[in-house]
Amino acid sequence: MAREPDRSPEGEPPRLLILGGTTEAAALARAVTGTRGAEAGTWDVTTSLAGRTRAPAALPGAVRIGGFGGVDGLAAYLRVGRIDRVIDATHPFAAAISANAADACAELGVPLLRIERPAWAPVPGDRWIDVADAGEAADWLAEAVPSGATVLLTLGRQDVAPFQRCPALRFVLRSIEAPAPEDLPPDCLLLTERGPFTLDGERALIARHGIRAIVAKNAGGEATAAKLAAARELAIPVVMIRRPALPATPAVADVAGALDWLSRPR
Structure with a gap:
């Protein structure tokens, strides 16, 4: 009882x-x-x-x-x-x-x-790739993104290790705190930043680093949604990890x- x-x-x-x-x-x-x-x-x-x-x-x-x-x-x-x-x-x-x-x-x-x-939902103009987890996201990047391209990771510090299987890609990882060094992909720039993020700021980030794809968790909310609007404007694919x-x-x-x-x- x-x-x-x-x-x-x-x-x-x-x-x-x-x-x-x-x-x-x-x-x-x-x-x-x-x-x-x-x-x-x-x-x-x-x-x-x-x-x-x-x-x-x-x-x-x-x-x-x-x-x-x-x-x-x-x-x-x-x-x-x-x-x-x-x-x-x-x-x-x-x-x-x-x-x-x-x-x-x-x-x-x-x-x-x-x-x-x-949760966030795609709207007309979005190029979302629905995946179950970071491992599936890494597999998609390895197959679909050209060698040497730069990918923005916005999924936190605990799910970074799977992207080590994409050695031909460059990464920009945005996280509140740094992950363990051994989890980082070989070519990775770390940005320790906390939202909220603005649309102008996300546009500038994408242009500055030549971002060709974005990986995100479907966290929902307004604080980090601007990257989705920026990706839509620039026709950049977003690999979206669905919620458990x-x-x-x-x-x-x-x-x-x-x-x-x-x-x-x-």
Whole structure:
């Protein structure tokens, strides 16, 4: 039988765990800690970060960094911490923590919501190549992009190694933080930058480096969407890595939806 965690003590605000690491998670933490009885009520907020970014932006409320140790570890944290609700505001490609959250919350009967930003969708003029992962993206580049051409990688620091199988290509890797040196392709320029990015800036980047193709994860959102518009204008192919399957968790598209959910009785 599922064992529920003890709830927050009488007279104390209910406890909310935000699984974070995205702009939505940060905006939610700011919104909830700044709200007093109006929209979402008063909450004791903890944001959990995986620790992949070494210098995360400052957040209000409590912040914990590091993994939980799977489903059992997360369930133990929810129980001991007397967590009343959980909002999964992780990256759309953080499939493991989303699955663990669904299982742990179901085990304990803790209400769970996911903020699931809408995926990007191609529009007329786009040249998208749909692939399952970075390995499939690298295979397509090796076959379709001319030797010596430059490719822009915008998929973060953890999925770079497969592009080592494209030694005939040059790469520009844009990432918030640098990957391990041994993961980089042999001819790779690293740009450590954080969005949002503008359309003019993306046009300039493409022109400066002679970009012939772009590899991206379908993260959705506005902060990094300008590269898609620039690629469309210049008829540059975008190798788009589709999102992984996630658990069938109740979901909203934005922070406003999450605040509305928090305002409802459990």
